[in-house]
Amino acid sequence: MQANPIWDHHVVVPDAPPGFTVRTCVPANPDGVEVMLERWEAGSSEPPHSHPGHDMTVVVEGRMRIQFFKREGAALVADGEPVTLDAGQTGYVAAGRIHDAQYLQDCKLVYVHERAFGFKAE
Numbered sequence: 001m002q003a004n005p006i007w008d009h010h011v012v013v014p015d016a017p018p019g020f021t022v023r024t025c026v027p028a029n030p031d032g033v034e035v036m037l038e039r040w041e042a043g044s045s046e047p048p049h050s051h052p053g054h055d056m057t058v059v060v061e062g063r064m065r066i067q068f069f070k071r072e073g074a075a076l077v078a079d080g081e082p083v084t085l086d087a088g089q090t091g092y093v094a095a096g097r098i099h100d101a102q103y104l105q106d107c108k109l110v111y112v113h114e115r116a117f118g119f120k121a122e
Contacts, residue, residue: 004092006033006056006112026116036111040064040103048076048100048122053114055093059085062107066091069098069122076122098122 009031010021026032040062048069057064063086068079076098084104085091093099095114 004054004056004094006054006092006114030115032115034113034115034117036109036113036117038107038109038111040107040109042103042106044103046101048098050096050098050120050122051093051113052095052118052120053116054095055114056112057085057091057093058110058112059087059089059091060108060110061087062103062105062109063087064107064109065102065104066093067100067102069100071098 008023010023012021016022023029024032026034042062063084065082065084067082069076070079071077079098083091
């Protein structure tokens, strides 16, 4: 997968052990991230959509599938093969990239969105 800036903008914390940096949450930090702990039931799904910032999803439990899309005129067409993520895997989605999500099993996810979260239905 391509580089994703979720891991940028870390800072050193005073009096922290050497080697430790952190990127804190918005709104207290304008360069921060939003973090969500999500649960999805097997068989549920999200329609094609995009987000204003880059994001990262860590699958803690379960299995999910992401399909990317591109616009051809007014239509959305699949952009590559679907990506399946199993427990222990991490997926990255670039800002503005259109995608959907299907939850193949009950899922527990850690979702990290660069800066303030947004959802745009496509």
